[in-house]
Amino acid sequence: MALSIDSSRVTLSNEEILRYSRHLIMPEVTMEGQKKLKAAHVLCVGAGGLGSPLALYLAAAGVGTLGLVDFDVVDYTNLQRQILHFTSDVGRPKLDSAIDKLKAINPFVQIERFDTLLTSQNALKIFSGFDIIADGTDNFATRYLVNDACVLSGKPNVYASIFRFEGQASVFGAKTGPCYRCLYPDPPPPGLVPSCAEGGVLGVLPGLLGVIQATETIKLILGAGEPLIGRLLLVDALAMHFREVKVRKNPECPVCGANPTVKELIDYNQFCGIRGEEGEADPNSKIPAIQPEEFKRRLDAGEEIFVLDVREPHEYQICNIKGYLIPLGDLPKRVHELDSSRKIVVHCKSGVRSAKAVDFLRQAGFKRVSNLTGGILAWADRIDHSLPKY
Amino acid sequence: MPIKVLIPTPLRPYTEKQAVVEVNAHTVGEALSDLVGQHPDLRKHLFSEDGKLRSFVNVYVNDEDIRYLEKETTPVKEADTVTIVPSVAGGR
Numbered sequence: 001m002a003l004s005i006d007s008s009r010v011t012l013s014n015e016e017i018l019r020y021s022r023h024l025i026m027p028e029v030t031m032e033g034q035k036k037l038k039a040a041h042v043l044c045v046g047a048g049g050l051g052s053p054l055a056l057y058l059a060a061a062g063v064g065t066l067g068l069v070d071f072d073v074v075d076y077t078n079l080q081r082q083i084l085h086f087t088s089d090v091g092r093p094k095l096d097s098a099i100d101k102l103k104a105i106n107p108f109v110q111i112e113r114f115d116t117l118l119t120s121q122n123a124l125k126i127f128s129g130f131d132i133i134a135d136g137t138d139n140f141a142t143r144y145l146v147n148d149a150c151v152l153s154g155k156p157n158v159y160a161s162i163f164r165f166e167g168q169a170s171v172f173g174a175k176t177g178p179c180y181r182c183l184y185p186d187p188p189p190p191g192l193v194p195s196c197a198e199g200g201v202l203g204v205l206p207g208l209l210g211v212i213q214a215t216e217t218i219k220l221i222l223g224a225g226e227p228l229i230g231r232l233l234l235v236d237a238l239a240m241h242f243r244e245v246k247v248r249k250n251p252e253c254p255v256c257g258a259n260p261t262v263k264e265l266i267d268y269n270q271f272c273g274i275r276g277e278e279g280e281a282d283p284n285s286k287i288p289a290i291q292p293e294e295f296k297r298r299l300d301a302g303e304e305i306f307v308l309d310v311r312e313p314h315e316y317q318i319c320n321i322k323g324y325l326i327p328l329g330d331l332p333k334r335v336h337e338l339d340s341s342r343k344i345v346v347h348c349k350s351g352v353r354s355a356k357a358v359d360f361l362r363q364a365g366f367k368r369v370s371n372l373t374g375g376i377l378a379w380a381d382r383i384d385h386s387l388p389k390y
Numbered sequence: 391m392p393i394k395v396l397i398p399t400p401l402r403p404y405t406e407k408q409a410v411v412e413v414n415a416h417t418v419g420e421a422l423s424d425l426v427g428q429h430p431d432l433r434k435h436l437f438s439e440d441g442k443l444r445s446f447v448n449v450y451v452n453d454e455d456i457r458y459l460e461k462e463t464t465p466v467k468e469a470d471t472v473t474i475v476p477s478v479a480g481g482r
Contacts, residue, residue, distance in 0.1 A: 049480075137479070138479060138480055139479050140477070140479045143479055161478045161479050161480055162478070162480045163399055163400055163478040163480050164399045164400075165399065166398060166399045166478075168475070168478065183448065183477075184445070184446050184448070184477040185445055186445040186446055187446055187477065188444075188446040188476070188477055199400075199480075201480060232475070234473075234475065236399075236409075239409070243453075243473070244453060245448075245450045245453045245454070245455065245473065245475065246453050246454055246455065247455070248455060248457075248458050329403045329404070329431075332431070
């Protein structure tokens, strides 16, 4: 399927012809194809793990206009995988960092920056200036937003997502193909699938998937090869297995089906069941919590408190506050090791897993248990600066 | 009929880290039942309280989504693979 990209008014200078010579001499590209790349407008949502290799290769390939959406700042922990950003960029807005590198690779690329969160209020307007949208975001609400906005705008959505060492890739929202909601009509409840910060991710994995996204984007622009429309590519990087399953267009899809019920963008946070910020203990859930300062005060006052650490053994090795280690997944089997008559403070890395542990323990009849807000990271930040953060 | 069920990463903590679980079944429904029978912690991640397969978890026989076959009554034969593919969102 070829998009209708008008390249009739595009010319390539002698410099550009030399730059792209390795493209031009291939029958799948040629001058005609390179002009289409130059005429194309591609929006990259997210300049992080997936967005980095995606934008780098699209710039190198000569995509004429790249839009970048990201409101975030480069963090030290990003450098393990977000290869657009260097050590010297830590603390800078991701878009500043990204644009420097992309322009250095290819000064012929025009870049449009959107220093903003993508929302239901701005998505359609932002998408209107682009031919293809590539989704490099990291949460379900935005993925459903991008999908719906692509279907409503009639633009293809080049999708990839990653988890630890597995990834998925597909092309949604092409005119006759399925959309993301055909594949997954409903999101998982919040907190069920950990983020990269909680679950970890193999640094190279977004590299692999981001380049697949760039490849699919280029194929769509050129009208070359067989795009991943109606196909879900499943990548297991540890086994280095690539599998494919079929994605069918759902005739009853509420967004792209024959009788759509979603005709405008909705509140995706509500759709995904998110209240307040993801990553913090849900204030609606009434999980008893204790701040690090209060916990320290009580320990210093000699209170007898049993500290339960629900992280994994390899995390305990990085740093610990000498808690009793029972990884969250083992808690149901090992709950008998805990004494419900004692005061227990539960912690993990940032307070998310420990909140689940406290919830579980209360349901198991423990009455004197509370969650250390912010986890060992908050403890390292505010109480004991000698502890490494990770 | 011995059938292999492929377990995706997010669910491996509940199958003692196994990526492939062997089950005995003639249908997808039986395969999943055997699977959660062997690994009960998996049940709440695959099924809601009323016993229905969760909508953000897709199940394939070879490369076909069971929603477009016969759902849980889809027959499985020897050398078929049942793959579980949950929704993931990581990108950064």
